[in-house]
Amino acid sequence: MAAHFGRRLRKGAATTAVAAAAVAALSASQAPGVTVDGQGRQTTADATPSPEEAADGAGATGNSPYYTDLPPLNSPNPSPSAGTGPVAPGVTEAGIPATVLDAYKKAEAALRERKPGCNLPWQLLAAIGKVESGQARGGRVSADGTTLSPILGPQLDGNGFALIKDTDNGAHDGNSAYDQAVGPMQFIPSTWEWAGRDGNDDGREDPNNIYDAALAAGHYLCRFGWDLSDPDDLDKAILSYNRSTEYLNTVLSWLEYYRKGTHEIPDGTGTLPVDRSDHRPVRPSPSTSATPPAPKPGSRPADKPGGAGQSPKPSDPGSGSPTTPPPTTPTPTTPPPTTPPSTTEPTPTDTVDHLEDAGTAKLTAQAGDPFAQRISTRAETDAGKAVAKVRIRFTIFGDTDTTFAGGESVATVVTNASGVAVAPALQAGEKTGGFAVRAVVVGRDIPGVAYEATVTERAADTLVRTGDAALTCTAGGEFAEAVEVKATYGGAAADRVAATATLITSADDATENDKGPYFKDAAGNAIRTLNGLETDADGLLKLPKLYADDTAGTFLLRITTAGGATLTVELTVAAAATPAPSPSTSPTA
Structure with missing residues (x-):
């Protein structure tokens, strides 16, 4: 018996002293909120x-x-x-x-x-x-x-x-x-x-x-x-x-x-639970015996949650519980009167006639950013009255990797006292373009409400150099300083923003220059436009090393980003120094 009292102490199976000790031990050992009853059972x-x-x-x-x-x-x-x-x-x-x-x-x-x-x-x-x-x-x-x-x-x-x-x-x-x-x-x-x-x-x-x-x-x-x-x-x-x-x-x-x-x-050998949350003792009516009827041959209690229920448990052996003797004369069996089914009061869900947009603002966000706006939907009766405690399901549709906070494409929210359900915040993915979110009432086949949303590309509205040293070199040489800039949007670092760098002809002519400073491609060839650039997680962009041909003068490098941020950087190429003539030698007489 001692090996089993941690699981359950049955009535009459232990002395009062043992039961008391078990109760104390269980009370001291269980998680917060768990207690034990008078029989040593956890509850x-x-x-x-x-x-x-x-x-x-x-x-x-x-x-x-x-x-x-x-x-x-x-x-x-x-x-x-x-x-x-x-x-x-x-x-x-x-x-x-x-x-x-x-x-x-x-x-x-x-x-x-x-x-x-x-x-x-x-x-x-x-x-x-x-x-x-x-x-x-x-x-x-x-x-x-x-x-x-x-x-x-x-x-x-x-x-x-x-x-x-x-x-x-x-x-x-x-x-x-x-x-x-x-x-x-x-x-x-x-x-x-x-x-x-x-x-x-x-x-x-x-x-x-x-x-x-x-x-x-x-x-x-x-x-x-x-x-x-x-x-x-x-x-x-x-x-x-x-x-x-x-x-x-x-x-x-x-x-x-x-x-x-x-x-x-091994599979199939696990211990099956016994007690269920919906099990309640059956109280006998005045006209029936307190002893539950014997089960039919082959019948057994439900063995899972969701079955029809469990048969009442018989009294534990040795519990001393009184038993009611069977009646000396049979009780006539009278068929119960037929009772019409009770009318169930309509649930809040049953009273919903339609859904309305509850003032959702325009839904737009840059790729990778959370949407500042959240979807709000109001459940109403046919008279326009708010309906609380109704489950609203929000589902994302379309070719998008945008999700709700937590990474799900579906969220269910219960309407508040004003009949409004506010969906979790949307988190934009990397796919740009439009998609839709649809709100419907769970358990009702009535038209839903669709909300259009858009994900735009990552953008910057400002570009600045991170250093202020002059960018100079000698014709035919290379620039000692690399060009580094920082992109921001709304004052915050603009990460993973697409950018382009071009050596332009002049401030008024953004076409690519055909002389002056240049970059090198993987093969070492001169190029004067860099595409496919992207800022890092801190909004920084460091360009490759710049070289100069034999042309001296002042040149311009223009960097642009998605969103319209532009920065023009001045580059100076000095003429190569002229070598001094060597001393002449007097002719021999």
């Missing part, structure tokens, strides 16, 4: 709610049910190796099925390269995978990572859960009336539509595949520029997955547990 139900709001009102899962089982008191450390003998209590719990573990680690590696500032640990994906599906039902996946049977949450019809009407015509969840969370990481179809990724390079984005789902979860947790090594950002990211403080604390407990030590176990 997060009484944790103080976090003030942070999730970025997306429904989260990745639509706030579907999740497993509330918490980890054992101690993680095996060091982690055991496979096949080393009997498995100690807690070791199986710490193990992660091989294919599932591989998917988490590959997702971490991909995010380390794609979004290094996010600092995503694979243990966070493992913690969420444990809470959402018990690591794909203990690793019941095929060789390519696809679950052997679908893992579906309950239909989100507003009956004890969120109300999210069908958004995928049943393509992922088989339900054309309401959405359901799908797969080992429990994405709702409307979120998977933009968050889905191909993690196993098979050309498909399948929420039922652990490689695809883990990579999608990683990108989801890394949006908005969150740094998951920052505890505040970590909390925000987890709450955006499921808006529940209990969910946050449960995930954090598993995260800490996996960080202390875990190991690989």
Whole structure:
């Protein structure tokens, strides 16, 4: 028994002294916000709610049910190796099925390269995978990572859960009336539509595949520029997955547990969770026995979040709980009266008639820069009244590498009390030209609002020399000083701006000069125009060495950049010195 009390103390299975000691030990060892109940079981139900709001009102899962089982008191450390003998209590719990573990680690590696500032640990994906599906039902996946049977949450019809009407015509969840969370990481179809990724390079984005789902979860947790090594950002990211403080604390407990030590176990041998967030004890009605009916042959409780629910648990052996004796006479069975379905109050989403632009300014930015303007959309009823708490999805369309902050091309934002949803800031890529952003109501088939945006080339409005030394040389020689300039735009350094340098004929004639100073190409030939120049990260541009032919005089070098910045530099070539005549010799008499 002592080996198991870190996981759970059953009623009557320990003395009062042992139970008290276990409670004290658990209380002292768990993460903040996690407590233990009178039976020594860990719980997060009484944790103080976090003030942070999730970025997306429904989260990745639509706030579907999740497993509330918490980890054992101690993680095996060091982690055991496979096949080393009997498995100690807690070791199986710490193990992660091989294919599932591989998917988490590959997702971490991909995010380390794609979004290094996010600092995503694979243990966070493992913690969420444990809470959402018990690591794909203990690793019941095929060789390519696809679950052997679908893992579906309950239909989100507003009956004890969120109300999210069908958004995928049943393509992922088989339900054309309401959405359901799908797969080992429990994405709702409307979120998977933009968050889905191909993690196993098979050309498909399948929420039922652990490689695809883990990579999608990683990108989801890394949006908005969150740094998951920052505890505040970590909390925000987890709450955006499921808006529940209990969910946050449960995930954090598993995260800490996996960080202390875990190991690989064979697929299909993982421990299945038991408790779910939507499980509530069934209270008997006055006319029925308190003892739950015996299960039908072959039936079993739901083994995943999103099943129909779990059967009530029988009293633990030795608990001393009274049992109600069966009635001495059979109770007549009367068919329940047929009750018409209750009328569900319309959700805010149901009342939206149209979307309006909420005063978005002209959207333009230079390549590589953030857009100063942000898109604002207002949800309204047919009477023009604002509708709050509606999810608006913003999607970038067109041939562009511009993204929202965080690197995503889709963002979902909930309207505020004024009915307005403000999209995350746009970050311009390197492709110039126009593109569009479309705003639609999630869960409604009504016209959206399109916003046009433009990315212009990088530009400078000012050019200045970084030095003031005179640029001179002797005919046939070379200039000792190289020409260096700095480009700025609006007073800030203009980085990676295209530039051209030309030795021009005169101040009024910008055609290329055919004499005087020149540059050399790779073959050593004289050239007087340099194209394809670009300023560095600090806006600096240093030109190659200049040479002079035999022509003396004053010459001009003109540098121009994208955006119209121009600088003309004066170059002076002095005539070569005339050699003195050698002394004459007197003729011999």
